[in-house]
Amino acid sequence: MNDAYGMLSAGTTLRTERGEEITVRGLLGSGGQGEVYEVTTAAGPQALKWYFPQLADAQRWRILETLVDRSWGDDRFLWPRTIVSDPALNSFGYVMGLRPARFHDLPALLRRDPAVAGATPRSLITTALNTVEAYRTLHAQGIAYRDISWGNVFFDPLTGDVLVCDNDNAVVEGEFAGIAGTMNFMAPELVRAEPGAQPSIQTDLHSLAVLLFFLLMNHHPFDGAEELRIHCMDEQAQRKLYGFDPVFIYDPARTRNRPVPGEQDTVIATWGALPRTLRDLFVRTFTEGLASPARRIVESEWRDALSAVRDAIVPCGTCGKQNLTDPGDTAPTCWYCSRTVDLPLRLELSCGTGRRRTRRDLRLVQHAQVHGHHLEEDPERHDFSDPIGEVTAHPTVAGRLGLTNRSTTAWRMRRPDGTELEVPPGRTAALRPGVLLELGDGAEAVVRER
Structure with missing residues (x-):
């Protein structure tokens, strides 16, 4: 736990809307909406998200009530279980399960954190598959997540199991929640603030594709040569790159935003090692899906492709490294030792x-x-x-x-x-x-x- 002081002091006792008493143990972390604490409950240690007072409004309360009433038991989501309030503290929050230590944030891959050093091509494909299926289940209930991004999905680098956190962003399709998302994950029509454009299941599909690209490529799908030409990545530059003039770095027709050798070598190498099955889906969703949101890749198509690729993983007979192959395709060249992989x-x-x-x-x-x-x-x-x-x-x-x-x-x-x-x-x-x-x-x- 974090030793820093937060809005709630250790030992503070609060009461949930169900009449249960909980006690604050310590601060776990903080974000843009509030702080997360470990708390002691009758059911054992759990987590409490406590909102900053300026964000604890009636609309957020109504959203939480709707989510808690669903009592969703999917173990891939740290779902709000009950609301906690205290008029004297001028705020409220909600109780959810604690995130086990084996789960790490996805940016740890980009940081090359030793905690995720055990991740393999198989476990990353499994992470992608589990993430897709988790959001598919959420969308099947008519709920839009609205802020799919690096910060809300945690994974086990050894197994590929996932946990989706910050589920208070999720609302029933069509309801207004005042949450647009994280800029570089948002659908272009939201970045442009087009009339009538609202976060939805359809915009979630764009954010999900960006997340999958980050997970498998360690790179953003629009950060190529154009991104390197930007001297100051302020809000205006981001809106142009991700909303007003987004160009997929491997768009077959528009090549001006290709990754730059010597500067963006990682994505060049990982794209070359990615099976054609997945490359084709990324190309479709980041070309056709930019112009026509209805043509974005849906979860079931991602699921089938990721599952097929996982079943076709083959170790190199020379170096032993795992290689992603296309089902039914010819033998690939090993991404690590450049030898032909025997199928x-x-x-x-x-x-x-x-x-x-x-x-x-x-x-x-x-x-x-x-x-x-x-x-x-x-x-x-x-x-x-x-x-x-x-x-x-x-x-x-x-x-x-x-x-x-x-x-x-x-x-x-x-x-x-x-x-x-x-x-x-x-x-x-x-x-x-x-x-x-x-x-x-x-x-x-x-x-x-x-």
Whole structure:
């Protein structure tokens, strides 16, 4: 906890709207809207966001009431649980869960903070996927977040789990909240203050794409040569760069804002290592989506692309570094050692009913896992904690891999010669081209060549 003094002193006792007594332990941090404290409650340690008095108005109170009434239990959000007020202190706030120490802010990647040194391409893609799915769930409830940015999403660099904080910015679509967002994440129409333009789910999609670009590229999508020409990045310069004349640094048609070699080498290298699947989505949302907000990439499309790329991560056989590959594409060059990456066999998974079954590809590298979402047509959420199958090494034959059944039901295996056998839980099916596995409920997996 921070030893600095805040608006509330340690030991201060407050009462929630539910009649619960809480005690302030100490200041955790502060931001543009107020301060966050650790508090002791009957349910254990929690966090209290306390607003600066000038921001504690009736409108903010109404927004908090609406959010608390929803009683949303999604564990990816530190959702407001109850309101806390004290007329003598001329302000109010709300109680939420404490952010566990394993979660770090996304700017830590840009700072190269040692705390996030364990982040890998896999965990960053997982972070992006979890972030997309979290906001998809929020938007499905008809709620616009209004301030998607670096400062509101925290991640575990090892697992890619995410926590979305500062959820008092979120309001029901169409309601006015007086929050436009963070300038360099805001949709251009909001930066320009166009008549009728208001923060919405549609503007959230632009902010989400900027956040994903920052996460995967360590760079802003509009900060190229034009940004380097700006001598003073004041509000007027920002409005021009992000609102009145935004140009994506990799816009295929407008090339005047390309990253400058020697000055912006990181984004040049990371863009080159990004699979075409994701590059195409960024190009579409930052070109077509600038002129026509309705053409911005929606969460389900981001989800499907990120999931497919995660399933196609392949370690370099020379240096061992993880490489993001395109499903079904040719072998890439390793981003670290510049050697060609050998692509392993792939598992073609299919599920669903009717003529158009959902198909996914999983690269068969050691420790790759099959999960429940692989067997769903339209998964609500990717859960990587409970695999139903895992690629394992043969105990005596080097280089030979199998798929171990981690589920609770037996699979049916058919070899290319037509012979069949059962693969009970805990047993392993040898992975050779042409092998077919029946995984249950109509789901199948076929081993394919590279």
